[in-house]
Amino acid sequence: MSSFGTGSDISPQEASDLLHKLITESVTVQAVLSVGGCPGLYAALVGKVRPAGPGDIRVLEREQDGATVPQIAFNPSLATTRKYADIRAFPQATIAQIAAMPGTPKFVSALIFAYPDNSMVALYETEEAS
Numbered sequence: 281m282s283s284f285g286t287g288s289d290i291s292p293q294e295a296s297d298l299l300h301k302l303i304t305e306s307v308t309v310q311a312v313l314s315v316g317g318c319p320g321l322y323a324a325l326v327g328k329v330r331p332a333g334p335g336d337i338r339v340l341e342r343e344q345d346g347a348t349v350p351q352i353a354f355n356p357s358l359a360t361t362r363k364y365a366d367i368r369a370f371p372q373a374t375i376a377q378i379a380a381m382p383g384t385p386k387f388v389s390a391l392i393f394a395y396p397d398n399s400m401v402a403l404y405e406t407e408e409a410s
Contacts, residue, residue: 287365287392295362298391299337302329302403309403310387311339311352316398325350329403339403354401359393 290298302309306328315321325341327349332338335357341349356362366389386407393401 287363287390290362290364292357292359292362294364295356295359295391295393298364299329299356302391302405303331308406309339310406312400312402312404313352313354314400314402316395316400323352325352326406327351352401354393356393358395359401360396361392361394363390363392363394365390365392 301307308326309329310324310326311329312322312324325339327339327341330338330340332353335355336353337356338351338353340351388405388407390405391403
């Protein structure tokens, strides 16, 4: 089973409020989709969180010349576990390792949705480059 880390359990309403913040403030996130039952199979992209219809959310990669862009779509209401963590929950060794990689975004928080089949969608809020 995948690890949810040291984040705090949150209610569906709290998760909805955090998603609303990411959408309305047009926050850049790194989205990671981990497929349950298939260790090592995942997809990741950096983009903005957008509503995609009743109950659905999409994370869209940065648009390039109007072309169709990669995306991760999910329904947060189907998640059985929701977690939130800010930077204090990330292990210091992980923070140092990430900071040492050039061009890697600085993570501010994580919002995680876990599903019955052990699939997860993690939205890592990144600090905008200055």
